[in-house]
Amino acid sequence: MAQFRSKPFGVTKNGEKVNEYIMSNPGGLAVSVLNYGCVIKNIFVPTKHGPVDVVVGHDTFADYENDFNSSSSTCCGAFVGRYANRIENAEFSVGGRKYQLEPNNGKNHLHGTFPRKIYDVKAFGDTLLLETESPAGEDGFPGNLKISVRYILTEDNALRMDYRVSSDADTILNLTNHTYFNLDGGGDVLNQKLRIYASRYLEGNNETCPTGSILPVDNTPMDFRAGKVIGRDIDTGFAQTTMVGGGYDHCFVIDRGRGASQSLCAWASSDKTGISMKVYTTQPGVQLYTANFLQDCPSPGKGGVPMQKYGGFALETQHFPCSPSHPEFPSTVLRAGKVFRANTTLRFFTGKQCGKL
Template sequence: MKSSYQLLQVILILLLFGCNQSKNREVKMISTISKEEFGLTPEGKMAELYTLTNGNGMVVNITNYGGIVTKILVPDREGTFADVVLGFDSLAPYLAGHPFFGALVGRYGNRIAKGRFELDGNDYQLPINNGPNSLHGGLKGFDKVIWEVQEVKSDSVVGLELHYTSQDGEEGFPGTLKVTVNYTLTNDNALTIGYKATTDKPTVVNLTNHSYFNLTGLKEDIMGQEVSILADSIVSVDETLIPTGELMAVEGTPFDLRKPTMVKKGIDQDSDPQIKIGGGYDHCWVINRQAPGMIKIATVRDPASGRFMEVFSTEPGVQFYTANFLDGRLKGKGVTYGKRFGLCLETQHFPDSPNQPQFPSTVLRPEQEYHSSTSYRFSIQ
């Protein structure tokens, strides 16, 4: 009898242990969101930092100042988590000036020639802030404003809904533009960004996110990472990185990234005229697309860590930039940000589209609604 009683005790203990383990697994799969103060802007507004965590332990930090993604923690093949985006641990360095680390960019991502465009017979002049051109929305674009934030949460999804109203004439753009951006972190380790906008008069819109990725976990530069972009051509540019109006086939050039290619291999071909102009990669690839919708457009892999990122988007183009203008003067997260220390895959319409009628249009009218979606999905390969 005594042995039977002991056996029964063991069975009960095992059952309880199994139930507890099951409960722990359930807890693990619940996504969380938290908020803390990040610092004051010069206008006296409080910037807040949101921490999104999914059931796998992936973490994304986003501040309502500029909608900036400040951190993305993902594991390597050994299960070790590390940050894979350039940025800072406090608000002050963002306020001091930075090359759009992790920022929401608008109203117009990329360059507009001489900051001028004509729409419906009216001429508009934007601020000149990049050589002779206007870049990323002007002197105070969407990356430098406080966004209103609403938290979004379920057991498997956590996210933020950001809102900003850009007034008519802001940075020279016509129309009052109401913008909504949704950041969503899912349990398949994907950070998805959805953009919506409406206007009360004709304007131009080209929204994107400007995260600088480094899948080594910020251990070294990105020259050894492998990139693929599913595109047969790029937008050819002149010496000021403004489109010439021509699309250049990638076949036989350093821009042929249709198969995974080490970044160093392409950039080292510095005899190529387009590589010389950009000082590396700073060009818009024309995505191979047969129909509208979300499709895979690019991948990045770090062979050493095994970290792998897939990029999906609804956009016709992606600006691939290899941090050609970082020079070591900026430091963050205990790291010096030198040349080639990050890479950007900015999904978007083409540069200077308002002045290039043959390009897909970036015009938004009052009866329309702007939509764009991009997803960055992380795994091990």
Template sequence: MPTTGHDTAEPTAAAADGAPRREPFGRLADGTEVHRWTLSRGGTRLRVLSYGGIVQSLEVPDRDGRAANVSLGFDRLDPYVADSPYFGALIGRYGNRIAEGRFTLDGAEYRLPVNDGPNSLHGGDIGFDKRVWDVTPSAPATLTLRYISPDGEMGYPGTLDVEVEYALGERGDFRIDYRATTDAPTVVNLTSHVYFNLAGEGSGGIHDHRLSLPASRYTPVGETLIPTGEPATVEGTPFDFRRAKTIGDDLRAGHRQLLHAQGYDHNLVLDKGSTPEPERAATLYDPSSGRLMTVSTTEPGVQFYSGNFLDGTLVGTSGRTYRQGDGLCLETQHFPDSPNRPDFPSTVLRPGDTYRSTTVHSFTVR
């Protein structure tokens, strides 16, 4: 499997309290060593892999002060390489789907690997989730991950220089800052694919979680989950989360859109649009633990995925199997298939410009 990158610090098993710590996490088939980094601050502990920039675990306290991992994942490297449905990974060059694995930019057509039915998903079959990133730590609780994607990789034009910063704030909030530059026109849509279960990884389904999203519209999709037209109102549909409701309330409603995706796997169009600073995009609450997560972002959309394709064949860090609905994703991003939809917010990046995006996950209890 093609990889690039390495960790740029010496082993830090005896790092000072609060500083990032590094430990081995296995080797890829070509001998490349993968490391796991640990950040701790404000009651939150984050573990990140150099492979895929993967959030391997994210521990936050409940209303009684008991910490638990709220992110789905594996305790070994092998299943991340062989079987992972993007657990915790950085996604690029293009998060979400591009219809028929093709798009046209400045009059030239580009073809991408088709890895999701007739479409290209999450950057192709060897996307950023399967690359080894350079990792540079900085105190008190920050990691900078870098990957240089060469011109033509997975069919995308231009050499893309990507930096992603993971940081824990003083109150334990988890911030992700994305930056990218290119030497030729290209398309970029970066995101993080963490599967959340605020009751704790391996504890069961997320259908009792309460979700709110300030989104008055969503992008309906066809049978292959590509947007079919203009954004539609959420009024009177299962996609109306403008007021908090339990995720399971409408999940089995029989709505055609839910049948297409076997649940929720849709882009919600945030009322705020793209913003220079992060603004609220979602609030997720688990009544059993009292954990409440607020997601803020600069992005114009959130892909809400209810873990529809988890099928009981994967064993997580707790030693328990993951079944349908045992985790959910709130992927902050631009819209699916935007390179083929000039009416959607543009994902084109040109030389001399810098792609910037920020998402913050803030944790409290109720």
């Protein structure tokens, strides 16, 4: 069974106390979580050479707060919403009414305020439960939300993230976790291997919003089905990668087996540390972001080292970006009185435990 301990981590500019909660299991996996933004601050994976922290982030709360309140926020490790990813033109309609949001990413709306909220925390068994509410009108969205995030640490070195949200009015919702991983424990991720179980991806425009076209990955740099090092095709002149800073910032449509609930969507590994990570989810898509602009982060990374381009990769399991603009996409409407549920599991292996990618 997981063990828990907590310690103070800082105070927000509004005077709210921030705590760090450390979960560890008998297998040697240790996960550090903040009650600010449900941030996953550290994941220490045991290896024969000692534990390796595979999460990109900051050492101090002041650095997180400075980062998350900047125009170039990384959302490092945070639980993201009300709408993860983009809403085109920062507007949507639900129930016959049009809503205007803050255009915080050019003319579009990106991610929202959940990364900057303080959550109530309970620890029991193998579970860390974080809860809060989002009042109607927050970020411009309708509906009073009740939000529950569970981080569950298993004995076989997996971290499961369960989301449960209810609303008292029709609204839209898209949730993800925005952890940047670096399985080497530092440096760039270009030589780390990645496999994505997706035959199709969403074509993006020059604002990283889907055009509506869902294209095959065949014979393009978007093809990760057989696994390859992340840097192999990252900047080859392919229009889709060039226009997002010479890298990936795209949503892949997960190949899902018939009747499957939680599907394997990605598998990453490092030859340097021997660490592998498999990602499973109930969500329909996974956004691969290769930290193309991480160097713009106003706060230093861990150890005071400046953040760097390609310093991590994010695998954001989610519904599709800009879904309100594309009724052919899976719906992100949450009806009044209904409950949204989703989960994602990160399973870690070392050495030969995971097999060969």
